[in-house]
Amino acid sequence: MSASPTIRRSPASSSRDPQSAKNFDRLYKDHVDLIYRFAHRLCGEPEAAKDLVQETFLNAYRGFDRFRGDAQISTWLYTIASRACRRMRRRRKGAPERELSLEEFIPTSDGEFRLQIPIDGLSPEEALQNKELRHALDAAIDQLPKKYKMVLVLRDMEGVSAKEVGTIMGLNERAVKSRLHRARLFVRRQLSARGLGEPLTDHHHDSRG
Amino acid sequence: MAQRSASKRKRQASTTGQPHTHGKSRCLRILRQLSAYIDDELSTNICQEIRQHLGACPNCETFVMSLRQIVSLCRQSPAPALSTADRALMREKILKTASSR
Numbered sequence: 001m002s003a004s005p006t007i008r009r010s011p012a013s014s015s016r017d018p019q020s021a022k023n024f025d026r027l028y029k030d031h032v033d034l035i036y037r038f039a040h041r042l043c044g045e046p047e048a049a050k051d052l053v054q055e056t057f058l059n060a061y062r063g064f065d066r067f068r069g070d071a072q073i074s075t076w077l078y079t080i081a082s083r084a085c086r087r088m089r090r091r092r093k094g095a096p097e098r099e100l101s102l103e104e105f106i107p108t109s110d111g112e113f114r115l116q117i118p119i120d121g122l123s124p125e126e127a128l129q130n131k132e133l134r135h136a137l138d139a140a141i142d143q144l145p146k147k148y149k150m151v152l153v154l155r156d157m158e159g160v161s162a163k164e165v166g167t168i169m170g171l172n173e174r175a176v177k178s179r180l181h182r183a184r185l186f187v188r189r190q191l192s193a194r195g196l197g198e199p200l201t202d203h204h205h206d207s208r209g
Numbered sequence: 210m211a212q213r214s215a216s217k218r219k220r221q222a223s224t225t226g227q228p229h230t231h232g233k234s235r236c237l238r239i240l241r242q243l244s245a246y247i248d249d250e251l252s253t254n255i256c257q258e259i260r261q262h263l264g265a266c267p268n269c270e271t272f273v274m275s276l277r278q279i280v281s282l283c284r285q286s287p288a289p290a291l292s293t294a295d296r297a298l299m300r301e302k303i304l305k306t307a308s309s310r
Contacts (some may be wrong), residue, residue, distance in 0.1 A: 021304075025300075028300055028303075032291065032296055032299070032300075033290070033291060033296075034306075035240045036289070036290075037266075037288045037289060037290075040288075041288075041289075043310075044299040046289070049289075050295065050299060053299060054299055054302055054303050054306075057299075057303045058303050058306055058307055061303065061304075061307050062307065086255050101303045102237060102240055102241060103237065105240065106236050106237060106240060107268070107272065110268070113269075113271040113272045113275065114271045114272075114274075114275050115275045115278060115279075117280055119282075123285075124281040124282050124284065126284035127278075128283060128285060128286065128287065132229075133282075134237065134286075137282055137283075137286065138286075141283075152283065156280055156283040156284055157284070157286060159284070162291070176243065177244065177250075179242075180244060181243070181244035181245075184244055184276060184279055184280060184283075185240070185243075185276070187279050188275055188276050188279045191279065192246055192275065
């Protein structure tokens, strides 16, 4: 993750003075690829991702004077982007957010314990050469309820620490880890027989606990 | 070596449809901790308890392996890139919007 905490700020600078324009260019140049990657992973397609990037940097440009410098610039930008993403989603008025419960991830058939597309013995890079697997993974991440998706993208794809994810999303570390766990279990299930629609064989649980 | 053969036998048993005989609540107790387990955030005692369970339950062992694989796939999932033209075009649009509002 890149960060450039050395951008100079004058407390009195307005967002339209030459120093701000220069700072903006530096901020944009250093971080646009990072924020685009994040936005693309959140939105799942390039046009919406570009809208989100523009909204993020526009807000960063306007709010640069308020950046306190006590966080990494990348954390600050991720925070602006995640808020912008939530605002854009509210405007689209999609389906309400769904809570994921752990019980729903307990396998109920033998085929659900393993991934449906076998990747044993392959490195992740080799496994991802398989187009079917890549599409199934992208689709599973895309189907995640958004608040879980944001944690998975930040933590497991962008490599942000649980503490930083908490700062970005306004959550405590425990809540971040709980959401991350459910998000991983969801994606795992979607890539198992239950998610990929293999005919299921019976899997018995007894009631003794 | 003997341990490895035992583990192999268990895996074979799982793929031949051996029923998962312990209870759902026990599964849930293990399931609750698996991300912390694979992220190495648990105490030695709890890790040992989970490892013991996994050693005795091929289905749960397969489950953990598949969860690890998901995390690795997410970490290595290719990142989409922005073209130079798009980068420049977006910069223009942002600056134009900023100066017009």
